[in-house]
Amino acid sequence: MGLNVPEDLARELALANRILYDHQIVDGLGHASVRHPDDPQLFLLSANRAPALVRPQDIVCYRLDGSALDPEAPRPYLERFIHSEIYRARPDVQAVVHSHSMSVIPFACAGQALRPLFHMAGFLGEGSAHFEIRDAGGDTDMLVSSPYLGQALARSLGQHSCVLMRGHGSTVVGTGLRQAIYRAIYAEANAKLQLSTQALGEPQYLSTREAQLSSDMNDGQIPRSWDLWVQRLGALDF
Ligand code: MN
Numbered sequence: 001m002g003l004n005v006p007e008d009l010a011r012e013l014a015l016a017n018r019i020l021y022d023h024q025i026v027d028g029l030g031h032a033s034v035r036h037p038d039d040p041q042l043f044l045l046s047a048n049r050a051p052a053l054v055r056p057q058d059i060v061c062y063r064l065d066g067s068a069l070d071p072e073a074p075r076p077y078l079e080r081f082i083h084s085e086i087y088r089a090r091p092d093v094q095a096v097v098h099s100h101s102m103s104v105i106p107f108a109c110a111g112q113a114l115r116p117l118f119h120m121a122g123f124l125g126e127g128s129a130h131f132e133i134r135d136a137g138g139d140t141d142m143l144v145s146s147p148y149l150g151q152a153l154a155r156s157l158g159q160h161s162c163v164l165m166r167g168h169g170s171t172v173v174g175t176g177l178r179q180a181i182y183r184a185i186y187a188e189a190n191a192k193l194q195l196s197t198q199a200l201g202e203p204q205y206l207s208t209r210e211a212q213l214s215s216d217m218n219d220g221q222i223p224r225s226w227d228l229w230v231q232r233l234g235a236l237d238f
Contacts, residue, residue: 002060002112003070005044009014009034009177010056017180019229020097021052025184030099030169032184033083034177036061043087047174049075055238064088066147078145082171085150086157093173095180100169103191108164114190116206117197121190122215125182127161128170142168149151162187178222181229 001007011189013034020026028050036042046054057230060076061069066084068076107114113127131142136152144165146152153171157163160174161183172181172187197203206214 001057002073004036004039004042004061005059006037006137009037009044010059011238012177013046013059014056015230015233016055017046017051017054018233018236019181020099020184021050022229022232023185023188025097025099025101025188026051027100030097030101031077031079031083032095032097032177033080034095034180035093036086040087040091042069043083045077045080045083048077057238066150069192079143081147081150082144082153083150084227085147085154086171086173089151089154090157090159090173092175093107095174095177096171097173097180097184098169098171099184099188101184101188101191103188103195104164104170105168106195107191108166108168111166114162114164114187115196115203116211116214117190117193117203119206119210119214120186120218122206122211122213122218123161124187124190125161125211125215127159127160129157129185131163131165133166133168178226179219182218182222182225 028106033043033045042134044059046058047060049058060073064084069086082098086096114124115127116122116124131153137149144150165169172183174183
């Protein structure tokens, strides 16, 4: 196990990566992280590896400047600053998922917020935030590959649970790893439903209060979904 990486959490994070792939939220790219339980200035994230292939031994402990604790650590993700700067800006956030899940992208490009269409997406509250990378960096390769761009993204996220990234994808945050995985899965589901409902007419979204109540209710149900998601993975190579 890597330097200062708790074994049980490394296993949980490896499972989280594979669940995201199993639900087609990530492909060869995208990543999930969790704040270190013993030190809020550290977080755990896989080294540069496809999510479906992440094993507990691939998990690396990083500081909030994006540097690995272990000088011998393998090559990191270019976009680790998405995670580091959100942890720096949001002490309440314990886990982050970044993906390019397909149904969310039209909303990011149209500058239209995701809004909670059904109870499973109550965490969207009054809607997702929007990140325009051009405002921070002009013409770029679209990747959040520096602390500066990570800070701009974290500012756009604000107190929201989800930020859409124009021309790129989205990032969701949670107060725990399982909750962040749940949110990534249901942000994508909500985007599909929002698109199909808009084709029929003006959607009736959950009210702010309905969103809050259903979000609180669903948080209690996440362990049930998690058990199923792990079961679906079948045999593991770790
Ligand atoms: Mn990306």
